[in-house]
Amino acid sequence: MRVANPGDRVLSFAKTMVSFVGTVTDFAVLAPQPAEFGALGAGWANNGWLLPVRWERLLKPVRPASELRQLAPLLPSRYSPIQSANGKGNQKMYLAEISVAVFDLLVKLGNRIEKIDGDLPVAPSAAIFTEAIDDREAERIRNDDSLSITERKQSILARRGQGRFRSNVEILERRCRVTGLTNESLLIASHIKPWRFCVSSVERLDGHNGLLLAPHVDRLFDRGFISFEDDGKILVSSRLVADDIRCLGLEAALANRGGTFTTKHAQFLEFHRAMIYLRSYG
Amino acid sequence: MRVANPGDRVLSFAKTMVSFVGTVTDFAVLAPQPAEFGALGAGWANNGWLLPVRWERLLKPVRPASELRQLAPLLPSRYSPIQSANGKGNQKMYLAEISVAVFDLLVKLGNRIEKIDGDLPVAPSAAIFTEAIDDREAERIRNDDSLSITERKQSILARRGQGRFRSNVEILERRCRVTGLTNESLLIASHIKPWRFCVSSVERLDGHNGLLLAPHVDRLFDRGFISFEDDGKILVSSRLVADDIRCLGLEAALANRGGTFTTKHAQFLEFHRAMIYLRSYG
Numbered sequence: 288m289r290v291a292n293p294g295d296r297v298l299s300f301a302k303t304m305v306s307f308v309g310t311v312t313d314f315a316v317l318a319p320q321p322a323e324f325g326a327l328g329a330g331w332a333n334n335g336w337l338l339p340v341r342w343e344r345l346l347k348p349v350r351p352a353s354e355l356r357q358l359a360p361l362l363p364s365r366y367s368p369i370q371s372a373n374g375k376g377n378q379k380m381y382l383a384e385i386s387v388a389v390f391d392l393l394v395k396l397g398n399r400i401e402k403i404d405g406d407l408p409v410a411p412s413a414a415i416f417t418e419a420i421d422d423r424e425a426e427r428i429r430n431d432d433s434l435s436i437t438e439r440k441q442s443i444l445a446r447r448g449q450g451r452f453r454s455n456v457e458i459l460e461r462r463c464r465v466t467g468l469t470n471e472s473l474l475i476a477s478h479i480k481p482w483r484f485c486v487s488s489v490e491r492l493d494g495h496n497g498l499l500l501a502p503h504v505d506r507l508f509d510r511g512f513i514s515f516e517d518d519g520k521i522l523v524s525s526r527l528v529a530d531d532i533r534c535l536g537l538e539a540a541l542a543n544r545g546g547t548f549t550t551k552h553a554q555f556l557e558f559h560r561a562m563i564y565l566r567s568y569g
Numbered sequence: 570m571r572v573a574n575p576g577d578r579v580l581s582f583a584k585t586m587v588s589f590v591g592t593v594t595d596f597a598v599l600a601p602q603p604a605e606f607g608a609l610g611a612g613w614a615n616n617g618w619l620l621p622v623r624w625e626r627l628l629k630p631v632r633p634a635s636e637l638r639q640l641a642p643l644l645p646s647r648y649s650p651i652q653s654a655n656g657k658g659n660q661k662m663y664l665a666e667i668s669v670a671v672f673d674l675l676v677k678l679g680n681r682i683e684k685i686d687g688d689l690p691v692a693p694s695a696a697i698f699t700e701a702i703d704d705r706e707a708e709r710i711r712n713d714d715s716l717s718i719t720e721r722k723q724s725i726l727a728r729r730g731q732g733r734f735r736s737n738v739e740i741l742e743r744r745c746r747v748t749g750l751t752n753e754s755l756l757i758a759s760h761i762k763p764w765r766f767c768v769s770s771v772e773r774l775d776g777h778n779g780l781l782l783a784p785h786v787d788r789l790f791d792r793g794f795i796s797f798e799d800d801g802k803i804l805v806s807s808r809l810v811a812d813d814i815r816c817l818g819l820e821a822a823l824a825n826r827g828g829t830f831t832t833k834h835a836q837f838l839e840f841h842r843a844m845i846y847l848r849s850y851g
Contacts, residue, residue: 293753293754312753313753313754314754412731412754413754414729414731415726415732418729418731447696447700449694449696449697449700450697463816466816467816468813468816468817469816470810470813470816471575471594471595472595472596472694472695472792472794473785473788473789473792473794473813473817475788501785501816502784502785502787503755503783503784503785503817505784506755506757506784507755510754510755512754512755528752531750531752531755534745534748534749534750534751534752535748535750535755535783535785535818536748536817536818536819536821536822537818540818
């Protein structure tokens with residue numbers, strides 16, 4: 288899932304049929320498994336990758352098993368999502384790469400593409416999903432009798448980098464590590480391990496789980512386009528294109544290096560580098 | 570209220586006593602009158618200026634009427650918030666300028682300053698109030714039977730610049746007018762007339778009430794540090810200091826000029842320039 292880039296084309300193959308063709312609209316984000324939505328907060332194990340895709344319906348759904356004569360020669364001998372012997376799916380795979388030839392054949396057999404009407408008029412962004420996850424988590428906290436009223440209030444405020452979380456961050460950080468910005472009206476108190484994945488109000492309010500960042504740097508960090516090494520070095524994902532860095536006026540700033548992080552910061556940074564940062568693949 | 574700057578000192582004078590001394594922590598923001606919180610949506614008339622202040626309590630509250638001998642010579646002859654003849658308040662004024670000498674005298678008479686414990690551990694920011702206003706407005710929309718389920722859903726998504734509002738903006742705007750950024754993962758669909766002041770779901774979802782902005786530009790626009798003339802010229806508030814512009818890497822970009830706005834944009838821009846943009850005073 289994490290290898291996919293916006294603009295990549297995908298096919299949905301379920302119940303023996305290819306019925307949908309899609310376009311990846313954003314990078315994959317860590318998210319709770321849909322079935323476990325209510326149990327958020329139990330740690331990494333319940334999380335998976337959510338890939339935003341805009342789907343369109345094939346007018347004539349295709350059964351690969353019925354098209355083996357044309358299809359089989361195009362399938363790879365290893366790691367094929369469709370078994371070339373019988374056209375059945377490979378149950379071990381969730382998302383697998385196929386060749387352009389296979390994609391084009393299946394879409395052609397599907398006749399033509401019909402847009403799906405629905406409530407989502409735009410390409411789904413990662414933000415639309417993470418907001419929904421955050422909303423559910425906020426609702427859970429609001430009803431969590433094991434927390435004091437103040438803990439609940441401060442935990443909710445922390446979602447937007449406000450309240451006690453922000454003051455805790457401000458004790459440790461004074462300025463944006465990337466741009467040097469100090470204006471409090473502009474700085475954002477950003478979670479290193481995102482708010483929605485914090486497993487306790489302690490983690491949500493921990494000043495070591497935060498950075499003060501300029502708004503555009505906050506966005507890059509939140510979306511995984513940048514991260515930090517424990518020694519303060521800024522990691523810039525190869526998936527952030529040079530033109531965007533130039534538009535954002537960050538060419539020089541991203542070469543900066545803030546101070547070394549404490550070991551308490553480091554445990555949160557490890558999560559960010561592993562689960563949020565958009566590494567390079569291939 | 571709008572003349573106040575972060576760092577300005579203020580005194581609270583109520584019921585004949587000066588009991589609190591405060592520090593302005595952010596620029597004033599437009600907000601519904603507290604008594605009318607529930608009636609949001611009736612237009613400008615119900616709105617007023619909210620000035621974020623961190624208050625401290627005077628150990629010995631001061632009654633100006635009892636300190637006239639020292640106080641009267643320091644008070645101005647016109648526009649004084651305290652009447653020099655009798656030490657009573659001037660009921661026509663809500664927030665008035667006083668001299669440093671008057672301030673220092675009253676704080677000295679108040680003996681010393683005691684911090685107020687409370688739920689707000691940090692300097693209150695404008696954002697903490699606008700989020701609270703937004704939360705109430707979202708709750709109101711969620712329960713508004715006069716709107717269809719889809720209108721409610723899309724109105725709520727519009728708060729974060731998502732859903733139909735975003736697609737409506739994307740029809741009209743292709744890139745950040747200030748930086749030229751085109752990356753959809755980074756661009757924010759920002760309301761010109763803020764979401765919380767829109768009086769209908771039509772206004773909330775109107776593509777002409779939106780701009781696609783880079784995150785730092787969105788923040789400057791949202792907080793009133795910049796605005797736009799109808800002809801596309803960028804207005805930069807004198808209250809945004811040059812050092813911040815430099816840190817944000819926007820020195821060159823703020824001299825840019827996007828295309829002229831349509832008359833439909835212009836009606837929303839008028840609101841932004843009048844009610845959000847931080848004009849210069851004095």
